[in-house]
Amino acid sequence: NINDRVAEKGSSIGESVAKTLQKDVLKALSQIIDPDFGTDIVSCGFVKDLVIDEALGEVSFRLELTTPACPVKDMFEQKANEVVAVLPWVKKVNVTMSAQPAKPTFAGQLPHGLSRISSIVAVSSCKGGVGKSTIAVNLAYTLAGMGARVGIFDADVYGPSLPTMVNPESRILEMNPEKKTIIPTEYLGVKLVSFGFAGQGRAIMRGPMVSGVINQLLTTAEWGELDYLVIDMPPGTGDIQLTLCQVAPLTAAVIVTTPQKLAFIDVAKGVRMFSKLKVPCVAVVENMCHFDADGKRYYPFGKGSGSQVVEQFGIPHLFELPIRPTLSASGDSGIPEVVSDPLSDVARTFQDLGVCVVQQCAKIRQQVSTAVTYDKYLKAIRVKVPNSEEEFLLHPATVRRNDRSAQSVDEWTGEQKIQFGDVAEDIEPEEIRPMGNYAVSITWPDGFSQIAPYDQLESIERLVDVPPLSPVEV
Template identity: 90%
Template sequence: MQLLHAPSWPHLSFQTSDRNSKGGLLSLEKCLQLSTANCSFQPQKLERSIWVSHKRNFFSFCATKATSVEAGSSAASSGTAEGDVLKALSQIIDPDFGTDIVTCGFVKDLLIDEASGEVSFRLELTTPACPIKDMFEQQANEVVARLPWVKKVAVTMSAQPAKPIFAGDLPAGLRRISNIVAVSSCKGGVGKSTVAVNLAYTLAGMGARVGVFDADVYGPSLPTMVSPENRLLEMNPEKRTIIPTDYLGVKLVSFGFAGQGRAIMRGPMVSGVIDQLLTTSEWGELDYLVIDMPPGTGDIQLTLCQVVPLTAAVIVTTPQKLAFIDVAKGVRMFSKLKVPCVAVVENMSHFDADGKRYYPFGRGSGSQVVQQFGIPHLFDLPIRPTLSASGDSGTPEVVADPQGEVAQTFQNLGVCVVQQCAKIRQQVSTAVTYDKSIKAIRVKVPDSEEEFLLHPATVRRNDHSAQSVDEWTGEQKLQYGDIPEDIEPEEIRPMGNYAVSITWPDGFSQIAPYDQLQMIERLVDVPQPTAVQS
């Protein structure tokens, strides 16, 4: 057992090598529960993120907290204007990440003119569609204006440039897309395209750069649901790429715009066409690409999910009991591919007539999905003649009637998608990190409570690629002594929701799936944290 001391809080000591019944290290909460009894700081003052969802490993928590406490307190205690402003802004908590906007790194370009009392800064959010950006702007203005020496505050809002969080060889067309959201149903005709298109226009209305890819080659619906001026996709002959068409600022690609009508093709051919249409399109910078998936869970859908680094999936269903069985198939497919299903839309759930609400297809299948598979959000869409009419007229309902009840439901779905994608990105990008102060790789697998530490050399020695293990004979090519004990990773980047790519100083790029990392021997004797040279 080893006791560890936080650099600037010597009174804190945590028992870190205790293992739980499954052999994993004790959770951060347990460590803190064990240890805070004897210490003078108050756990309720911990950032919410520590106690809520992003329970960081204790070591890094101490290191970061100690550093930020030191930096913050020295700035604050020396009474610098910058310290005052940052302290004021750190009262604003991002409810999704559970931490303050300064720690989130949102505050940029801080300029202070002490003589005139003028302060200006930019808040760079993770997405332009952030549903609470106005609230952030207002609060930032207010908290800084409250400082006694401040006379004028100028806040500008911006969003991070679009970029995928996934490392690896992405097709060129997908390299500048932040989030790819699949809208899927397990059988045809349930309203999947209606949901995909209205969701896309809702996200665009929230300020995001959006594209829609209609992956249904057999029955493309996009051409009847939107009215772009140019109804044919153009080719860039030099680059041999496809230029999406555009309607009200949303980029659109569909086989129905390829001048071919619906296709008569066999499965593998369909996969090829979809793959080519999607990956050779010049999507440019997008915050969200919504994919209207072909119905079902067969090979075409599987191949598509494997080509595209999906961030999340939305499942569309109808209320019949039988639909539940189909939905279950879809959820399992995404779960196998490690794509989180963030919402279920129960379409055609009811209609209102004669002052009464009718449920012609029964009730309860949507909530059964939510309960059984732990999908956090369920949205009901009523049967509406206007929804059907807008599908045929070429103007999505959320554009035709932006204040209506349907638009409100899509607004809620849009907010859910934005928040869930941001959370997934945060979880994935912090799932595997290198903590230089204790020379350990820290693993916090998304959607799991488990956190543990690994010795870098052990991770490198456990590489299962062809460079390390003979694929045919299983013979170990990489020898224990080939890897120096003190090797440190140069870079760790997520590869989808299932693995990370680790670059080592010898140039070797190791793909380490979470499943594999979970099997590796864990670090028990954790080294004392040391000051990290930046």
Template identity: 55%
Template sequence: MRTLRSDVRAISRRSVTRFASAAATPPVAPNQPPSQLLTPEEQVLAKLRNVIDPDFGEDIVACGFVRQLEVDASVGFVSFTLELTTPACPVKEMFQRQSTQFVKELPWVRDVSIKLTAQPPKPLLPESGRPGGLAKMGAKLHAHVFVSRVGIFDADVYGPSLPLMVNPEIKVLEMDPATKAIFPTEYEGVKVVSFGFAGQGSAIMRGPMVSGLIQQMLTTAAWGELDYLVVDFPPGTGDIQLTLCQTVSFSAAVIVTTPQKLAFIDVAKGIRMFAKLVVPCVAVVENMSYFEADGKRFFPFGQGSGERIQRDFGLPNLVRFPIVPDLSAAGDGGQPLVVADPTSATAAAFMDLGAAVVREVAKMAGRPARQAVYYDPQKDVISVQLPGETEFLLPPVVVRENDTSATSIDEWTGQRKRDEVPQDARPAAINPLGNYAVQISWSDGFNQVASYELLDELRRYAVPCQGPVAITLPGGLTAEAQL
């Protein structure tokens, strides 16, 4: 499944003044104005700096979440807005609780009012060349409760499964005769569109016909304002995936696999396809991972595929789903397990997956992926500066030699192939993939996904910052660089 969002962060409605650390707030008598060393606003902001965002590792003031701060010290009243990166922020209750707790530590504060909201929706980047308006990263506050507006698009024309898995009251898509807009049907508050709800047509179509149909259904559907649009792609790396990724700007991809080694081959192809389309993968889902009986856990299809994908491509989240009768029955009965039995362990795993995706998308929305890796043609080195680490330099051939794709690694044995790496190949472009990897396009046409974890492991091959260097790689290959 895939998540779609706006590619633009919201511009703050007004700036927030940032002050130096004020850990030592001067004591004041209760119900009296604070010390003149700090204004009341400064004291409140100093207290709010104790609330740390676990994903960004910074306080909520530095993250720019605090908005519309109002203070009346004479009556001890403080109010402000916490503007989060997403309406489904998994730690918003923690932010609200800790903010109230820290601000009330000020002896003159009697009442704290906090409003939760999310950054205003923005359309997709116009220069992206892809249409916007399908879904937006925003929020609506209804009766003081966040409502996340979600749509699901079933892009598998050959085998649409959504009509079997959900049971909406209206089971046929309708079209406006004047505008030709398709009206999604709705189930449990979620807007859904699937070829299976079209009520006519045949799934026996050629690739170009299918791609055109899918594109039409996605772009002409009257989705309205959405916070998230989840797209269920068909298996493989065919025309549908390419067409949709070139039609709209996807925020992230979730890779679905099974434990077998054979599955790793196809999944690796899918990850590399998304890398070429600059769609970061943020999670791996391992279906039919295990079953439990007599107090033991059994793995009928083997183990390790999910871990290898996570390791080789630096994906941050791995979620396993067991083989349980209730899960199949819920899917076949038109009532998903999260609706039929929301307190079950399997439903909790789905919630964990959703929270992980929301968290990763929010991180990318709140902190655009920075260029941590770049190629310096003058020095002929790849510069790497990972978060919290010092910069180090790698000869290009070192990075290329340690590629983990099927071109370099035998998918069946896991052994590295000894094909000679072109000595004159150099990075033509290096682009970040989310917060976990970069895609390197080489001058000879080769495309490589290099995770930050892999690059960190290559630190032992780092070269000095200046002067000619030469190192010997495993297998006798010599890498040279003039710094």
């Protein structure tokens, strides 16, 4: 009858108005750009549970970010309120902030203990005594202070540092007799596992036994749902490091060094190890780099080692920490400096490092494919610039001649060691694979593995024209 038709028409008009209002809100929110992904928050899928009360002029929605430690979450909340509030029909805006549940990329293939950890970050230096454990612990508590759920795994069986650097009430790891799992101890909300909390163990163990202990401690611990697990790696590049990289899908690595040349040489080994294991290095921390006295800055161990690592390997971020007595003293007292003195210059540096780790891990987790391929048909390296429509071709021989490694360039004098004629004009790469979101590793026929940062590839002389995609690519 006519009343039903009128009701249907009214309902249709109501739905149309609701859709229009929803589009208005989403269009307003699409003005907010995520600085990490370079995409608006609507396209990123951050806007959830949008509810509009037309009669009251009230808009409610939730912003679900990739991590609770997102460094720009307050900015997102403020801007979301502002852009929606200016709509003429809106009288009230309710914004709720949340984070995606922890969901590792390979959750179904992981040991149960690691199945609910979003990102695993290794803090590494092949050389001992550079302050790696201090960096790992303070980074972990910085991330926790940013709102993340965090755990620390002390992977050094021979010389565990965690029991000295933090002082939990329970200093012994407990076993769950039913599940046969390890219950981590906790300090200030951060979960802790270390061989040093396992009671009296053997003083001498062979490599295979140590690898087994590491595997058991890491994979049978009840880590639960974590945003970040920070692994304090032992020094070296041997079986233990290989075991860790095989058992745990490391999201990223932070490299710790000191200004000495010996530390630089060892760090280079570590970066190459992570390259082979396909773990991107996202930051370098140069520890004990200087101290200030009498109004001057002194560099007792020299300077430039950290920047050399950054330049040679294309690692995107460098952080410098001074020689500071309170930093080492806090490690002995059981209270990390970022906790005991959160307003110090050192704590601010760790805050910057924490922001870097959060942003880089988010980018790595979103990465879907390499931007560099070899076109066999054109005999050229094709480069697709991330977050851009730009694409260009490079001559393989030119790429090889522009290698920045110690094999091609003297790292101290900058003198070119590889000569033009040393590289054949018809050389072709055997394999190109990504190194996180900052570089690619190119394997050449002579077995040499070249690390080529994206920014370096963009600066190399290009082939003139980019033809359409050819039928054969690797």
